[in-house]
Amino acid sequence: MTANCPAANLVIDAPIKTNKDRGTRVVYRGRYYGRPVIVKAYSHPFKRRIDWFLCHYHGRVLRRRGVPAPDIHYSGYAPSLKRYVIIYEHLAGDGDFYWIRTEPERSRRLVGYMKLVRLLAVMHGKGIAQKDTTPGNFLESDGTIYALDEDRMDVRPWPRGKRASLDNLASLITQFPPEARDDTDRIGEVYMKERGWDMDDRWRQYLARRIDKFRAWRSNKRGFYYTGYRGALVMAAIGLAFIGLWLLV
Numbered sequence: 001m002t003a004n005c006p007a008a009n010l011v012i013d014a015p016i017k018t019n020k021d022r023g024t025r026v027v028y029r030g031r032y033y034g035r036p037v038i039v040k041a042y043s044h045p046f047k048r049r050i051d052w053f054l055c056h057y058h059g060r061v062l063r064r065r066g067v068p069a070p071d072i073h074y075s076g077y078a079p080s081l082k083r084y085v086i087i088y089e090h091l092a093g094d095g096d097f098y099w100i101r102t103e104p105e106r107s108r109r110l111v112g113y114m115k116l117v118r119l120l121a122v123m124h125g126k127g128i129a130q131k132d133t134t135p136g137n138f139l140e141s142d143g144t145i146y147a148l149d150e151d152r153m154d155v156r157p158w159p160r161g162k163r164a165s166l167d168n169l170a171s172l173i174t175q176f177p178p179e180a181r182d183d184t185d186r187i188g189e190v191y192m193k194e195r196g197w198d199m200d201d202r203w204r205q206y207l208a209r210r211i212d213k214f215r216a217w218r219s220n221k222r223g224f225y226y227t228g229y230r231g232a233l234v235m236a237a238i239g240l241a242f243i244g245l246w247l248l249v
């Protein structure tokens with residue numbers, strides 16, 4: 001049975017990324033039917049199957065809707081690794097966008113930001129947000145910008161609205177070097193133009209506020225999403241309602 005599994009033709013070369021801290025997944029370089037591939041193997045002790053399934057499902061939607069992404073050669077169980085895996089085409093070329101954090105020339109960094117922002121706008125227009133906005137989740141190959149890492153994508157049947165879109169954009173901007181804060185207006189305008197929207201003062205201020213919030217949240221390192229006082233009030237109201245119900249019955 002193992003020999004009949006397509007994943008039996010997978011040869012693992014070396015891990016390129018081990019998510020050791022959380023023990024959730026390992027990314028390998030390998031070969032599949034002799035072709036160079038990237039293999040993502042899920043290894044969480046309890047939820048590896050659901051993690052794999054979400055990535056698999058988001059990946060299918062992403063490709064069906066025409067967002068540039070590496071081909072998936074196989075998705076399923078790999079007996080050799082004893083893991084659920086996704087085998088991707090290895091995109092050769094310029095690599096992921098972590099370089100924008102170290103590139104010494106500001107004008108080049110700005111070009112990099114704009115490329116990511118345009119792809120994010122295309123994704124939002126197709127109903128997909130990338131909650132994990134690290135520049136390593138976008139990659140350039142042969143002049144095309146690809147979306148990687150479907151794990152934490154958020155997929156909806158309709159295009160994302162302005163508020164949700166700018167939230168996601170703000171999260172991406174906080175992953176850029178701090179100087180990008182000075183270019184927020186330009187970045188926002190490029191984004192809005194790509195979506196066919198006009199940027200006015202209200203949305204300009206909204207984007208700036210969201211960036212400050214994400215930045216405060218990231219430097220807080222509290223490990224949970226900072227919802228602000230309104231979120232805290234809603235949570236408290238839900239808690240009180242539960243206690244009330246419990247006392248009643």
Ligand SMILES: Nc1ncnc2c1ncn2[C@@H]1O[C@H](COP(=O)(O)OP(=O)(O)OP(=O)(O)O)[C@@H](O)[C@H]1O
Binds near residue numbers: 026070095136139151
């Ligand atoms: N198809 C691909 N072709 C070339 N490189 C890739 C491909 N897929 C992933 N990579 C490289 O592997 C890195 C990690 O991939 P990915 O983001 O999918 O894994 P991850 O475990 O979720 O990582 P992270 O926690 O950093 O988001 C990417 O930043 C990219 O450099």
Ligand SMILES: [Mg+2]
Binds near residue numbers: 132137149
């Ligand atoms: Mg990633």
